[in-house]
Amino acid sequence: MATALHADADPIADEALRPVAEKLLAGERLDAADIVTCYESHDVVGLGALAERANRAKHGDRVFFAANQHINPTNVCVLRNVCVFCSFARLPKEEGAYTRTIEEVLQEAGGAKSAPTREFHIVGGLHPNLPLQYYTDMMRALREAHPGVHIKALTAVEIAHLARLEKSSIREVLLALRDAGLTSLPGGGAEVFSTAVRATIADRKLVGEEWIAVHREAHTLGIPSNCTMLYGHVETAQDKAEHLLTLRALQDETGGFLTYIPLAYHPDHNELGTQMGWVGRQTMGIDDLKNVAIGRLALDNIPHVKTHWPMVTAFVSQVALDFGCDDIEGTVVYERVYHEAGAETPMEMSYEALIRLIQGAGKVPVERDSLYNVVRTFD
16 A cells, blocks of 8 residues: 555555655654544545544454444423534423333333344433433343343443532542443543533534543543534634544544544434524435544554444445555444434344445454453454
8 A cells, every 4th residue: 555655556546645644654743734634634535544544453354343223211491492514402391302211111121132232332311310320220120120231321421420419529420420330431422522522513512622531531430431523514624633632632642542433414304404504404415434544544543433323324425445544333223313313224223234334345244242342253
């Protein structure tokens, strides 16, 4: 690949990308200006070639996936009228609002006994009355019923909300959850760290520094986590560059991030889309592939980059496996959050279909658990 940059097979069509490519080939890190250049370039093929080179150096042809199940205990959220990009949240007495009992959560999770499930992915709204004990009791019940299944649960926003409800510290909440069976944290709630962006799409939500602080504390306690960025709304290239560099800096400090997941904004059924002029601005495949590739190039210290097929379609996710991506969202079983926002993808994907999708891209499927321990490899 190094010589290809100067040969007839040179993948770089945009001359503005050439200094970035040379920097990468020299093993140097990208700075904010480099990342902005990548976002402003239309040479998605060139970006993809650079990202795939970086990905192959880490993982070869392997693509990881998990047999997982999404569980959303409640959609009741105190930020219902604050996060204008969200289509999932409801007020307590609003039509469609729900809160599961622990017995109902266990019933929903019951299918894991007859499936190869290895991870419960649990996120929901910021319920004004659900105490920390609700979540610790839920996790203990899930762990007892499904002892071999990891529990990846609660975003940094949910953790901070519980700390406020309990008049407790972030550390004490995390310790209680860890003792109850929490294995890792998902990366949701990061959106974009820019103060101006958050003032527009998520005013009064946990600010970027607080999100980072929750994940720093989790890493300190030995709880690894994922990280994300929501793209395709009001953010600029500079906003995205600074967001990625903030994630990279925390990873330099703690090493606690497992994977980075770029998340595509969906404009349906939310205020940003219906009332603030973002209708019809759903991301395109080029946007989705570019965000995967740039994530891989900028976040050189985060082991994995995941594509989220319920958001961007299985087709785009399959293509993303040649754009620097080594991990694909798993079986899911029932995805609510993005389908409320207009996602038209299936609610789940079978274990066998995931394997076929990865193999169809010429890659080697590797089943993993939440912590990226290899379960089996399909050579």
